[in-house]
């Protein structure tokens with residue numbers, strides 16, 4: 001049976017934090033979580049936009065200022081959340097940029113990698129202490145079909161490159177990093193016996209603010225045509241994140257995305273990821289690099305590397321993600 005927002009269970013008494021809830025898919029994710037009774041922390045770069053969303057969402061919400069392009073801001077936001085909350089049930093690492101107007105973050109990292117991956121790596125590490133003792137708690141990291149464009153993988157040399165601003169591969173590598181991170185986090189959480197699980201989701205294709213970036217001219221007609229044919233509205237694009245965050249039948253480490261048109265639209269189901277995203281050595285390497293670059297360490301150490309990736313296999317369909 002097709003999974004929909006109506007399948008999100010009652011979330012009364014749960015606290016969820018959604019990054020980038022000021023628009024697009026994050027706003028929809030926050031809306032549904034709040035409608036199902038969760039208290040939702042809208043962690044956003046613009047508190048003005050976030051407050052407008054809070055009024056629109058209704059339910060129980062609060063706004064926390066978070067600029068993922070600044071590790072100082074990430075630390076301040078995490079400290080504020082820790083001060084206000086004794087526990088966190090759901091963390092949705094949703095915010096993202098594509099072809100932004102700036103090339104590097106405040107800390108000098110390539111903008112896609114810095115915002116989409118490093119900011120979330122740091123935030124998760126700083127908030128995980130609120131989650132690991134909470135039964136049913138989940139970290140959901142939002143990837144993209146574009147992780148397949150992350151050619152050359154994630155390597156240290158490119159972390160501070162200034163040439164990625166309009167680069168499809170730079171965006172792709174940041175989304176590859178999202179998947180590598182989600183899986184390494186799951187392995188480490190599992191090995192530590194934590195109550196929290198890590199999953200990943202991708203929304204397919206949706207006409208959101210993400211596409212308002214400074215795309216290379218050659219890409220614009222392709223995108224316009226693709227949008228007409230392949231895209232789905234943010235309400236549908238938020239479903240993979242919502243399912244990963246709330247469906248008890250989805251196993252730890254799973255990767256969900258839309259079912260139809262090459263994964264661009266449709267109901268949320270187990271998704272396939274590239275071989276590179278399943279590379280456990282790359283997962284472990286990225287983790288070490290991210291700890292080094294952000295200065296954020298996690299409370300638990302490396303997990304044993306399995307012979308076969310132990311994540312992303314749906315027990316129902318057998319699909320590998």
Ligand SMILES: NC(=O)c1ccc[n+]([C@@H]2O[C@H](COP(=O)([O-])OP(=O)(O)OC[C@H]3O[C@@H](n4cnc5c(N)ncnc54)[C@H](OP(=O)(O)O)[C@@H]3O)[C@@H](O)[C@H]2O)c1
Pocket residue numbers: 019020021022023024025026043044045046049066067068069070093094095096097115142143144145146202203204205206207208209210211
């Ligand atoms: N739309 C698609 O077709 C598509 C496809 C694949 C994957 N995705 C992924 O889906 C996620 C959500 O994107 P979207 O489509 O909903 O795009 P969107 O409408 O542009 O929303 C992105 C959100 O991220 C926030 N953000 C950007 N930079 C930030 C920063 N430095 N610190 C904190 N928040 C920041 C934005 O805040 P502001 O309001 O302040 O800009 C906005 O709330 C992203 O991870 C994206 O990579 C989207």
